[in-house]
Amino acid sequence: MNLEELTKELAVIQDEILTKIKASEAIPQLNDIKVAYLSKKGPLKDLQTKLPTLKPEEKITFGQKINAAKSTIQSAYDKRQEELHLQEVNLRKDKNWIDVTIPGKKISIGHLHPITQLRREAENIFMNMGFEIVEPRSIDTDYNVFEALNIPVGHPARDMWDTFWTTNGYIPITHTSAMQHTILKEHDLPVRAIVPGRCFRQEATDATHEHTFYQIEGVYVDKNITLSDLIGTLKTFLSAFYDRDVQLRIQPSYFPFVEPGLEIMIDCAICKGKEGYCSTCRGKRWIELVPAGPIHPNVLTMAGIDPNEYSGFAWGMGLDRLVMIKYGIEDLRWFHSGDLRFLQQF
Ligand SMILES: [Zn+2]
Structure with missing residues (x-):
């Protein structure tokens, strides 16, 4: 694969990861995406292994492109993580919301005969x-x-x-x-x-x-x-x-x-x-x-x-x-x- 092909493939993978990160609906799901794409067996690592096939100056260029892609993905991940966290906090607040002005339930305790x-x-x-x-x-x-x-x-x-x-x-x-x-x-x-x-x-x-x-x-x-x-x-x-x-x-x-x-x-x-x-x-x-x-x-x-x-x-x-x-x-x-x-x- 030449530099051009690798760059295209990198762009496809980056788009795919960013789309999935945006679509994630909960933090565990987001973490799964991170593990799947950024781990040692993920597609980015795969691309990295192809570096030796490039010319020396291309290696530098592509290495920079991979790092830039990683950084973009990390930013998108951090941003989505914060959004999901906030969403969860708000949901919990709604569920546990107490109106202290509502009169309490009267407990029936009976009385003497x-x-x-x-x-x-x-x-x-x-x-x-x-x-x-x-x-x-x-x-x-x-x-x-x-x-x-x-x-x-x-x-x-x-x-x-x-x-x-x-x-x-x-x-x-x-x-x-x-x-x-x-x-x-x-x-x-x-x-x-x-x-x-x-x-x-x-x-x-x-x-x-x-x-x-x-x-x-x-x-x-x-x-x-x-x-x-x-x-x-x-x-x-x-x-x-x-x-x-x-x-x-x-x-x-x-x-x-x-x-x-x-x-x-x-x-x-x-x-x-x-x-x-x-x-x-x-x-x-x-x-x-x-x-x-x-x-x-x-x-x-x-x-x-x-x-x-x-x-x-x-x-x-x-x-x-x-x-x-x-x-x-x-x-x-x-x-x-x-x-x-x-x-x-x-
Ligand atoms: Zn009488």
Whole structure:
């Protein structure tokens, strides 16, 4: 090959490399082109090996042409490399772009069950009135659940509460009153305590009966405690709980551990006593809410307290019922349904 032919071939190779460099779309592809054309086995090296066939002055001329071509190719390579690098950086920027002004996604974390919310509210009200909070036991002895509350074996009142038993004779508590004897026996007098807790009964469930429910027991024993203390305490609590001046009506009832037994009723805030049917008070205007009464002397005596010196009162209000009336819930079974449509309203 003479100088002219080699020069032509060099021009063809240079054009080919420059075209490929320009057309490359990513840095790895660009590097491959560089390796393919400029390596020891590439076409430029091939041309170089033909130098010895030229005359001495032609060798110099062609050597210069090859160097010039290499330099042009290197410049084109450097330029394209920078372009591709910039392109990649911009692409990455677009992908990872964050608009810090967009409001964050709200994470749903749930909330306390309505019964728990209002149990805490009730506890706060009683604590402000000087009551301490005592946790009941989930299962307790027959003595604590019945006998110490003036309900001996064979007493007909047991039929109202007789319930689940463990095989070794313990009872999942049927009422928070099961804690009354323990409190009276173990606490120094005077005593003011509430027992918020879960109770269990063998019930055919319906809109107002559940096998599992919540109560708040109250116990108050001191010298010279009268019925008016009981009425005043409950009226203060219920007015604070319902955030209005609650009216009470009291009718006689029967519970073996109090004497006399009372049923405390409150005025219905849903119908406010207006004519017509009301599903909350069933048209009666009054709602039976808190069974209560002065503690029976037998109960005090069994706890080692002299009924001639001390007197007191107790109640066992249904927390579920309190909540139902507060929110106008008509069916007790919603509480344990686990239905989010219900729970999310609170
Ligand atoms: Zn009503």
